[in-house]
Amino acid sequence: MALKEQWIALLTIIRREIVRFMRIWVQTLIPPVITMTLYFVIFGKLIGSRIGEMDGFSYVDFVVPGLIMMSIITNSYGNVVSSFFSVKFQKSIEEILVSPTPNYIILLGYVFGGVIRGLLVGFIVTIVSMFFTDLSIHHLAITISIVFLTSVVFSLAGFLNALFARGFDDISIIPTFVLTPLIYLGGVFYSIKLLPEFWQGVSQLNPILYMVNAFRYGMLGASDINIVTAFLGVIGFIVLLSCACLYLLAHGTRLRS
């Protein structure tokens, strides 16, 4: 397949993904915004005003970057896992499998679909957060790049989950039992400096901690971890997950009999 044809195939998949999540915007765009607004009201304003400062910032300022990142992670992951599993379940994935579209274009198409939804929800949540605090960006390049790379990581993870999933239970197990605990324990609501030394060490095994802190550094200029380590870790995850997805696609795992 010529490069131009591959480009058209990629755009087709991305366009179809955007049409899909925009068609059901009440399910895809509104709920995360409502959830995050409640977080801003309760943790940011009501409880946050009694907590005082965290890492030298008001609690609402501290928690906003984490909550934006949380919405980006869950929506990037959720978009790809539900969309790809749905086409697998309905067998409409066969439309692409019988075409000459290469595997890496299929992967890129779904990943970009997830990234676009993640970033769109992140953008809306950011707008909402401005009603609760004055946002400032300490380092624009770090902020944008970590947001993009994080949404790529979780789109890839969602794709991997959807590839392996045999039923609807399988696409809810990972978000419920793995993703949510990692997000909540990933420094969204607190600085790990508050934890005893042992738990600080344990927390550093959580990849989401690095993403949340890198994003917080981009916005506030404060972080519990080294920014270079965070970027290297995120890029490492992208390479690892991409290789895993492409390997499974090449072997037709759970797609071709």
Added chain:
Amino acid sequence: MTTALSIKSLKKVYSNGFEALKGIDLEVNEGDFFALLGPNGAGKSTTISVICSLALKSSGSVHIFDNDIDVDFSAAKKCIGVVPQEFNFNQFEKVFDIVANQGGYFGLPKKTCAERAEKYLRQLGLWDKRHDTSRSLSGGMKRRLMIARALVHEPKLLILDEPTAGVDIELRRSMWKFLKEINAQGTTIILTTHYLEEAESLCRNIAIIDKGEIVENTTMKSLLQRLDKETLIFDLKNELQICPNFEDCETTLIDNLTLEVVVKKGTSLNYVFQCLNEKDIQVTSMRNKSNRLEELFLSLVKSDKG
């Protein structure tokens, strides 16, 4: 003549150990209208799945218009359009989008996709439904939608896996007409079907597959010539209670007013009428049993089982 499809020693063993294809060989020439018949579970759909990459072969080779699927599957796939047995489109997508997007997966520019989608949706009588979601279509419309989708990249080889299953007679005839037209325009067609009448009226060549092996591969004409018997159905004027016996004929009383007579090929009809007259049986009408291929099919599959 160019070979549209060449399969050599194709084997497919599923992960549970079931050997679906036991080394089949098959050739289909360009421009042919080819029937691939077989009972349920014989290996028809597995063969199609391997050809279009939905199943991975265990061994053997497949060439599509000289493109080896092991070497350049991308080029091979461009030559194929597939209409699967089961509906496999997104139930929530619009009819037009399903067809146009398929063109996109084949790398066709958006404008071409839109033009082709309109062309085939119009030809298949679905243009008025283009803004509807696919789940709102009737069964027959869904079948036609899958044909339009398979044609959007204008493949040289169209493979249809039971395209008229569950479709009413009127619609089936209109689909036959459409398929004959695109075959006449040069598209090679491979058809699997349970309606043997369909294969008999559409296809020039035929292969019969059973238990993962090709048990017959010949022209429709030569296969039908092998029939050494002819079945005649007589509608009777007066009711019969007992089935009459005619010499050199097999008779079956289907009901009190319908008599089936099987005669050896070449037997004079006058002889049959003479027998009827001798038994004082009045006939109001007579017809050939339409599904001649069915008898051959059953005998081939049966003999293989025996």
